[in-house]
Every structure is written in C-alpha cells, then in structure tokens.
Amino acid sequence: MRHPPRSVLLAVVGAVALVGTVTVPVVTASGATPACSVEYSVTGQWDGGFQGSVNITNNTAAVSSWSLTFDFADGRQLRQGWNAIWSQSGTTVTAANESYNGSLATGASVSAGFIASRSSGDAVPTSFKLNGTTCNTDVEPSPTPGPTDPAEDAPPALRVSGNKLVDSAGTTRRLLGVNRSGGEFMCVQGRGIFDGPVDDASVKAIADWKANTVRIPLNEECWLGLANINPAYAGANYINAVKDLVAKVKAHGMTPVVELHWTYGQYTGNSAGCSDVHASCQKPMPDMRYTPSFWASVANTFKSDRTVVFDLFNEPYPDRATATTTQAWQCWRDGGSCPGIGYEVAGMQDLVDSVRGTGATNLILAGGIAYSNDLSQWLTYRPADPAGNLAAAWHVYNFNSCSDVSCWNSTLAPVAAQVPLVAGEIGENTCAHGFIDQVMKWFDDRGLSYLGWTWNTWDCSSGPSLISGYDGTPTAFGTGLRDRLRALNG
CATH class of the missing domain: 3.20.20.80 (Glycosidases)
Structure with missing residues (x-):
C-alpha cells in the first residue's frame, strides 16, 4: 500500500517574546536513580507559540546514538528544532541525535531545543522515552498477566x-x-x-x-x-x-x-x-x-x-x-x-x-x-x-x-x-x-x-x-x- 508523504517542518520567523520558564523536574517513586532522566523546560511563550528545551541524562550503559520520544497535547505542533533531528507524527515528537552528539556515556547529558505552535492550554509532556526506555521513573518490571488478561x-x-x-x-x-x-x-x-x-x-x-x-x-x-x-x-x-x-x-x-x-x-x-x-x-x-x-x-x-x-x-x-x-x-x-x-x-x-x-x-x-x-x-x-x-x-x-x-x-x-x-x-x-x-x-x-x-x-x-x-x-x-x-x- 502507498503511504502518506513526508511532512515538512516549517521555520518560525519573527521575534520570540520570552515570558517565563516552566521546568518539569525529575521524580521517581522510590528515590532511586532512573535509567534516564529528562528535564523539559518551556523557556518562552507568545500568542500561538512557545520555545522549549529538553536536557537528557543517560544513567545506564553508554550508547552510541539516542532517540527521545514524548507526546504533545492541546494540538501543539513542532515547527523547528536544534541540536537534534526533530520530527513529529500525530502527537508523538521525536528528537534523535545529530552526527556530532550521538555518544552518551554513563552519567552524560545532552540538551536540545525547539519551537512549536500552540492554540490553548499549558499542558507539558508527562512521559519520556530514551531509545524505548521510560525515563524519570524507576525501572519498570515486565507486566505479569492477570487471570483475566x-x-x-x-x-x-x-x-x-x-x-x-x-x-x-x-x-x-x-x-x-x-x-x-x-x-x-x-x-x-x-x-x-x-x-x-x-x-x-x-x-x-x-x-x-x-x-x-x-x-x-x-x-x-x-x-x-x-x-x-x-x-x-x-x-x-x-x-x-x-x-x-x-x-x-x-x-x-x-x-x-x-x-x-x-x-x-x-x-x-x-x-x-x-x-x-x-x-x-x-x-x-x-x-x-x-x-x-x-x-x-x-x-x-x-x-x-x-x-x-x-x-x-x-x-x-x-x-x-x-x-x-x-x-x-x-x-x-x-x-x-x-x-x-x-x-x-x-x-x-x-x-x-x-x-x-x-x-x-x-x-x-x-x-x-x-x-x-x-x-x-x-x-x-x-x-x-x-x-x-x-x-x-x-x-x-x-x-x-x-x-x-x-x-x-x-x-x-x-x-x-x-x-x-x-x-x-x-x-x-x-x-x-x-x-x-x-x-x-x-x-x-x-x-x-x-x-x-x-x-x-x-x-x-x-x-x-x-x-x-x-x-x-x-x-x-x-x-x-x-x-x-x-x-x-x-
């Protein structure tokens, strides 16, 4: 079957009016170090848009490449990004490493930023995955099927x-x-x-x-x-x-x-x-x-x-x-x-x-x-x-x-x-x-x-x-x- 064409990210032109910063902290249930940590920050907002950043920390074995995913709410759409290869499909946003910042040693961090449109609300992502692993939480055990599962x-x-x-x-x-x-x-x-x-x-x-x-x-x-x-x-x-x-x-x-x-x-x-x-x-x-x-x-x-x-x-x-x-x-x-x-x-x-x-x-x-x-x-x-x-x-x-x-x-x-x-x-x-x-x-x-x-x-x-x-x-x-x-x- 044929597939839909690739969407093209549009550059945002004009001045950015910064109106404050909102940061999502790293929290775990038991206080243990999560497999990966992501700090999501909204560094500026204006009518119809905002600027944000993510700071990613790898707490497990070193990786040679990385890909972070999270979901936008309230109809938000990615427009432009830097220090990562950014894309959006549906509500899911992906930030993948550039050729120069793919290696993340244990304990190492990397930051990337973006600009996105918004129509209403101030919702921020609540779940992040790095190379498929859930961040900001204790390691998740494999689900055990219940008797009716x-x-x-x-x-x-x-x-x-x-x-x-x-x-x-x-x-x-x-x-x-x-x-x-x-x-x-x-x-x-x-x-x-x-x-x-x-x-x-x-x-x-x-x-x-x-x-x-x-x-x-x-x-x-x-x-x-x-x-x-x-x-x-x-x-x-x-x-x-x-x-x-x-x-x-x-x-x-x-x-x-x-x-x-x-x-x-x-x-x-x-x-x-x-x-x-x-x-x-x-x-x-x-x-x-x-x-x-x-x-x-x-x-x-x-x-x-x-x-x-x-x-x-x-x-x-x-x-x-x-x-x-x-x-x-x-x-x-x-x-x-x-x-x-x-x-x-x-x-x-x-x-x-x-x-x-x-x-x-x-x-x-x-x-x-x-x-x-x-x-x-x-x-x-x-x-x-x-x-x-x-x-x-x-x-x-x-x-x-x-x-x-x-x-x-x-x-x-x-x-x-x-x-x-x-x-x-x-x-x-x-x-x-x-x-x-x-x-x-x-x-x-x-x-x-x-x-x-x-x-x-x-x-x-x-x-x-x-x-x-x-x-x-x-x-x-x-x-x-x-x-x-x-x-x-x-």
Whole structure:
C-alpha cells in the first residue's frame, strides 16, 4: 500500500517574546536513580507559540546514538528544532541525535531545543522515552498477566497442515488483525523508526479490538544499517526496536508478522513508485544485492521463536515491467535478470532459501504479482519449501483488479483449496467499510485469514486508516473491521 508523504517542518520567523520558564523536574517513586532522566523546560511563550528545551541524562550503559520520544497535547505542533533531528507524527515528537552528539556515556547529558505552535492550554509532556526506555521513573518490571488478561494466552507456533494453519495441538488457527505501518518508511526518511507510539498501551489497544495478529512492515536498508540511513534509526537500534515491538505484540497474545516492505534497487519503468535506488518506495521485486542478507538476518534473529511469521515481500509487481504474464511469474519465482527491471532480482525461491538456510522453520507467507492481488498462477510457480511451511499471501483494495466475488471464486478459491491463504492487507479508499465487509464475509465463510490496513492515524486522502487515535478509536472505515473481530473473537 502507498503511504502518506513526508511532512515538512516549517521555520518560525519573527521575534520570540520570552515570558517565563516552566521546568518539569525529575521524580521517581522510590528515590532511586532512573535509567534516564529528562528535564523539559518551556523557556518562552507568545500568542500561538512557545520555545522549549529538553536536557537528557543517560544513567545506564553508554550508547552510541539516542532517540527521545514524548507526546504533545492541546494540538501543539513542532515547527523547528536544534541540536537534534526533530520530527513529529500525530502527537508523538521525536528528537534523535545529530552526527556530532550521538555518544552518551554513563552519567552524560545532552540538551536540545525547539519551537512549536500552540492554540490553548499549558499542558507539558508527562512521559519520556530514551531509545524505548521510560525515563524519570524507576525501572519498570515486565507486566505479569492477570487471570483475566488476554496476554495469558501466548500466540501459537503455526505450521501448515494441508490448506490450514494449525498450532502444535493440530487446532486450526486464523490470522485476524491489523497492519502497523511505519517501520518501512520513517527510518529511510530520517524521521524515526515507527510512525506514532508503539508503547504497551498502544499495542494493548489493538488487542482490545480482539485482533490476534499484527503485521509489521520493515525496511531492508534500515535493518542492515546501510550508510544512507541515520544511525539513530538503523542497524542495532532499528533491530532492537522491532524486537521490542514483536515482544509487546506477543505479550498481548497476538501473532507478529514481520514483513519486508521497501527495498533497494533502481526502477523507473511502468508504475514506478520513485526513481531512488534506495529503499524509499515499493519496488517491483526484491533485490539480490541486499534482500537475501536481510532475510538471513531476520531469520537468525527470530528462528528460535516459531510464533513469529515471515512475510517475504509486500507487493511484487514484475507484471508492470515484463511483456508477458509468464515472464512476470518466472521473475517472481526465479529472480535473476528480469525483463524491464534494471537490477538483479531476488526471486521468491531465493528468499525461501535464505530463510531456511539459517535453520528457521517459521511459517512463511509469499504474495503473488500485481501488488499481491493476482494469485492466478501462484500454485504453478510457488517456490519449493523444504520445511513445508509456506502459505499464500494476497492483498485487496476496492481499486484492485481482482476485487469482486467472481474473481475471488475463480482465482483465490483454487489456491485456498490447497494451501493456507492470508489476506495480508485489506482496505478501501472510501472512508467506509462496505467493500471490506464483502471481503471479510468471503474469507469468514471459508475460514481464511485477513489483516486490515492500517493501524495508523492517517486520513482517507493518504490511505485507508483504521483509527483516529492510538487508544483504538476507530475511523468509520475501521469500525467495520473492529466490529467483525469482536464478533468473531469477543
């Protein structure tokens, strides 16, 4: 699915009228030294705006890069900042280190400032996180599920049995839930790792919809820590953030699906999303240069945890580059030098081999061509999987070619009769849910899996958004999925 454009921070011009200073002190419950300390100060205010600063102290092991997050209230919007790379998504503000101030030894501090707009009120942030760790408080113990907490039911290790997904006891399981977009685009745009909060409360809100699965789109350059990505959002920092989100998803009893969304490789042909060689948009196919290494690394990271599902590549569209559908499916499976694509392609067989070469036996999903909307020859060209744990993935929106019951009966039903079928993305751009209601009914009638796009607070002009707030408040579109999930799993 396409994503909203990067917002541009506006410079504030004019004199700043300082009218006093407000500082939020560091307080802990027991008086113990917190893992990190943040002092937030409002150093000046004027009609419609204010100036502030943060002073960050690292009280744990030294770090080579840092990223601070907190939330604005009262509709406040970041306008400009210094001594950090500042950004805002929704209410969440992120300040990441510059190249010259990334290292923070134990006990070391760093300060950064900003200017923001305000419409009313004097609310100040009450919670700060440094590299995902809550500051200004004693170290938080891991939550222990209570007797009625849904987290007491751990997600299952899934395997393919015929055309069903089953758990270790052989019980049929369905993947029903949402996508959590952000990890594929924020890092490559230099704005952070995730779009909006990924704290425990925001993940619990997904579980409260009675979802049992969360799909997490990723960026291969960010995971591999390539030189074009800000180090604060790359390599170990990125991987640890993904691992932390996976752990939170599991803690609430949901299956995490890690999925490769954006990849390296320059493509300027038909339906190109961008002309950039870097992983800044959807490419027609994965690249041989980096994608096998990405999947080997991801598989090594999660191979000891078979509850994690691997979705090989978001939305292949080699059919837009090749002259024939047969060429497109050959490119999809075998990769190599594909007609119309200027870089060496990693085919689905290459990616399956990369995962299985690590010893990982996790469930793998593979989407078809035409942005994963065409599965008409999936069975003919499906890659060989020595672990026998491969399922078909499919995406559908109201504007896709295969978007009616007739097409589903003719092209999806034969696939679903032989292998498990997962609709990794369902959505519509109408700000309503009439279309996905039809999709969900067709899949429910056959006991199949589906995941709504997307658990992000965008508007309809940017793409289907399930929520208007990360507390789980649904949009008109999201109401359809929420009510269906609660009816099925409530």
